[in-house]
Amino acid sequence: MTSSSRVTLKPGDTIGILGGGQLGRMLALAAARLGLKTQVFSPDPDSPAFDVVKNATCAEYADVEALELFASDVDVITYEFENIPSSTAMILAARRPVLPDPKVLETTQDRFAEKNFITKLGIATARYADVSSAQGLKAAIAQIGLPAVLKTRRFGYDGKGQVVVREGADPEAVWADLETRSAILEAFVPFEREISVVAARSASGEVVCYDVTENEHRDHILKFSHAPARISDDLAAQARAIAEKIATALDYVGVLAVEMFVVPGKDGLALLVNEIAPRVHNSGHWTLDGASVSQFEQHVRAIAGWPLAHPVRHGDVTMTNLIGDDILDYGKWLTRPGATVHLYGKGAPRPGRKMGHVTEVKAPQAK
Numbered sequence: 001m002t003s004s005s006r007v008t009l010k011p012g013d014t015i016g017i018l019g020g021g022q023l024g025r026m027l028a029l030a031a032a033r034l035g036l037k038t039q040v041f042s043p044d045p046d047s048p049a050f051d052v053v054k055n056a057t058c059a060e061y062a063d064v065e066a067l068e069l070f071a072s073d074v075d076v077i078t079y080e081f082e083n084i085p086s087s088t089a090m091i092l093a094a095r096r097p098v099l100p101d102p103k104v105l106e107t108t109q110d111r112f113a114e115k116n117f118i119t120k121l122g123i124a125t126a127r128y129a130d131v132s133s134a135q136g137l138k139a140a141i142a143q144i145g146l147p148a149v150l151k152t153r154r155f156g157y158d159g160k161g162q163v164v165v166r167e168g169a170d171p172e173a174v175w176a177d178l179e180t181r182s183a184i185l186e187a188f189v190p191f192e193r194e195i196s197v198v199a200a201r202s203a204s205g206e207v208v209c210y211d212v213t214e215n216e217h218r219d220h221i222l223k224f225s226h227a228p229a230r231i232s233d234d235l236a237a238q239a240r241a242i243a244e245k246i247a248t249a250l251d252y253v254g255v256l257a258v259e260m261f262v263v264p265g266k267d268g269l270a271l272l273v274n275e276i277a278p279r280v281h282n283s284g285h286w287t288l289d290g291a292s293v294s295q296f297e298q299h300v301r302a303i304a305g306w307p308l309a310h311p312v313r314h315g316d317v318t319m320t321n322l323i324g325d326d327i328l329d330y331g332k333w334l335t336r337p338g339a340t341v342h343l344y345g346k347g348a349p350r351p352g353r354k355m356g357h358v359t360e361v362k363a364p365q366a367k
Contacts, residue, residue, distance in 0.1 A: 020047025
């Protein structure tokens with residue numbers, strides 16, 4: 001059985017989830033509501049997803065025997081984060097369907113490959129250049145200009161593995177500090193706002209997008225998401241069309257998020273794609289309480305071979321991430337009228353660690 005096999009689960013079947021963080025936890029909870037079982041595979045014994053499933057495997061992603069036993073216990077496999085080792089995905093895909101297809105990871109795990117993929121679709125991105133040495137960084141700076149952002153090609157998220165390069169910076173020192181052998185230099189984008197589109201695609205090719213979300217970051221980490229984004233209907237339609245085009249080109253099955261910048265253009269505002277997240281996404285957490293069907297249920301439906309929902313937003317929604325010590329004030333949110341609190345069951349807070357989130361829905365005013 002391969003990852004390309006058509007999957008149709010029935011209630012009582014089991015979904016395997018690679019990764020035991022909060023996204024895996026919320027996927028497992030969504031699956032349970034639909035009568036589906038889940039088993040989580042994670043190398044971290046303190047994985048918060050372990051708390052909400054009956055069966056879990058705590059082993060390294062390179063443990064072939066553990067992977068084979070895990071595969072034998074589940075009917076389909078998905079992942080909660082994209083940095084799954086390719087060898088792990090290959091081992092599992094030879095035994096059970098893995099959705100989204102591991103081939104997607106070949107594109108999305110490498111920022112340069114991802115930018116090339118997006119560009120070939122005729123979708124605009126920031127100008128970029130491949131960098132593999134200090135000398136290459138100098139050449140890229142000459143091509144792209146400054147300021148610019150230097151990012152590792154692989155394994156970066158929440159601002160990790162990147163640095164802003166400004167006028168007067170020493171390329172030799174910048175390159176040494178990043179501690180990588182392969183990177184990408186991207187032109188700095190003077191954006192008006194950041195948005196994202198969370199979209200689901202079924203195996204039959206149907207694509208359903210949630211309302212465009214506007215995102216605010218603090219120290220490179222998402223702090224607030226607002227739905228709908230404060231953009232025109234025309235621009236929102238363009239954003240959804242971009243996400244649909246990307247999902248279709250990837251032959252994607254499941255939920256993905258496409259992050260974009262809203263920038264000034266020749267004929268008004270325009271869109272630049274920043275990156276693709278091949279999974280359920282932090283900017284889609286508002287859907288748990290702000291939409292008739294959450295991104296997590298939508299992902300479960302897609303990989304189970306069930307019909308996709310057509311979610312209805314309940315009102316204007318704001319999602320607030322509880323990051324680090326924010327969690328210590330969880331009590332104030334519990335007494336706030338209209339707030340829904342989600343705590344992830346993690347251990348001690350650390351700076352930059354996502355500990356939970358709060359959703360607030362403002363019901364539409366009666367006309």
